[in-house]
Amino acid sequence: MAESDMALGTRTLPGEPDDGELIAAARRDPHQFGALYQRYANPVFRYLYSRNGDIHEAEDLTAQTFLAAFETFERFRGDGHFAAWLFGIARNKAVDAYRVRRTDLALDEAVGTDGEADPLAGAIRTEQSAALAGLIRALDPEEQEILRLRYLGELSFREMGSLLGRSEDAIKKTTYRLLARLHSQVEQSDE
Template sequence: MSAEDDNLVRRYREGEGDAFAALFARYHRLVFNYARMTLRDASAAEDLLQETFLAVANGAERYEPRGHFRAWLLGICRHRCLDWLARRRRRQKIATETGFLVLEAPVLDSPRQDLQRRERLDLTLAAMGKLPDAQREAVTFYALKELSYAEIAEVLGCPINTVKTLIRRGRLRLAKLLAKADGIPS
């Protein structure tokens, strides 16, 4: 799909808006899912989805086809997510220092019949939040099943074997955390 993506980027650079629409249609779910898993906030993930594709539109001239478009796209999303998390930490620190409590509205995006699935997702996301950053990112990319090990390595800027190790260790730790949450002795 990389050659197709490269062709779409080239066509977008030449002024074909339909090419950008095709890239968005192909990757918007991947970007949203990554942002949602990283931020644990559907509303913020929507914002980051828009910011990411705006950055792609504005930075298409800088894309070099020697890499993978998906890795480049998710690298942009990853940096936007890290910036968002840093801003949230600063806001929380200021709120704590000034004595103001910042409350965020709960996200109600699941129907009632999905309650059990939603609870399991919440447990999984909470457990993923306990993983070291590198493991969490590698496991997230792996869980989305959209990237190869090589593409994950490209996004994270590390060797493929490191990615494999991060995923293996992250999945093992995640399994232990989920078993503990379910009351299963390890």
């Protein structure tokens, strides 16, 4: 299984094609691009939704991302990670939409709860999620982007480094430091 497959939670079963095989198939037959869409649509949507908090806009931007990727697919050289290339397109679409809209971005709705059976547990989880979303909003935009790409876009550290123009180690260190800082802030707010 390819590293990007694991990072994106797109676990392939034995015998299923990895990204390289899907890319080769799509180069031979454009109709095969649909398999790449199936693999990456949900992570791209979650990433875009986390940037704008609007489900309909995230759906539109996801569609625009894949349309742009399809239209420019021949420009993908294959010397980098497909996921980094695709998320670069998604990121540009989000920036373009932001420039048009010029409103504050919120992460509140991107941090949700899974239907809790226990209402008290659900209320606590909601409160914790709101507190965490507030801490994340207080981060600088580059730090927010790193968390979005890693945990909502599900990119590997290598793919993130490729997209952001930094080394894999630098991205790992930055991510772990951010998580430690957020963990510390959450513990302090609980006291």
